[in-house]
Amino acid sequence: MPPDLGRLRTLETWLTLTLDRVRQQIKDAEQRQQPAPTPPPAPTPRSRTPDWGIVQAGIGTSTTEIHRGDCWAAGKTLQPITAERARTELADGAKSCDACRPDRPLGMPPPQP
Template sequence: MYDLPPDLDRLRTLETWLTLTLDRVRQQIKNVEQRQQTAPQDPPPAPTPRPRTPDWAIVQTGIGTPTTEIHRGDCWAAGKTLTPITAERARAELADGAKPCDACRPDRPLGMPPPQP
């Protein structure tokens, strides 16, 4: 709790200031309520839809020697550089030697044989 002044003069001054401040706040509330009643009500903005998670994605990885990796679209290990691709392109990339992600194993649901070591 705040410490209040011990003397009556300062307490009265504080009371006057608080009363004036409360009057200003109440007047502002009335002004805002009047504006809201007279202004046309805009509908709330529609939420921005999140982009659909792709089913399959490709990532260029590697430093110096680029490596192409195929991931499921919801793979936690893919990072933020996913490029969405179709299932057909994912199969073609895997057939051409792209590496399937070790975490999400996209080769399994695509019906591809496991990579050879």
């Protein structure tokens, strides 16, 4: 060790800087050893709203009804159907919903009173 204060202070500064560099190397090595964080799961895509739907006659519904897919009056039992099936069901006597009137865009004649 040097005998004078000036050189001891220089040695202290050098050791402090060296210790800081060593500590930084330790941090970097620890970060490399940690597993990579897992990304959050992708959001589940919402199912597409069908263009047309049918509600079968049953409890709470006296007749089979045809609805547009986005009809607020369709309820939770709406089953998606094709436009072709919607036309067929309407022609066979299924009721057209009074709220969304799917018979109009399907080109069906208005219901007779």
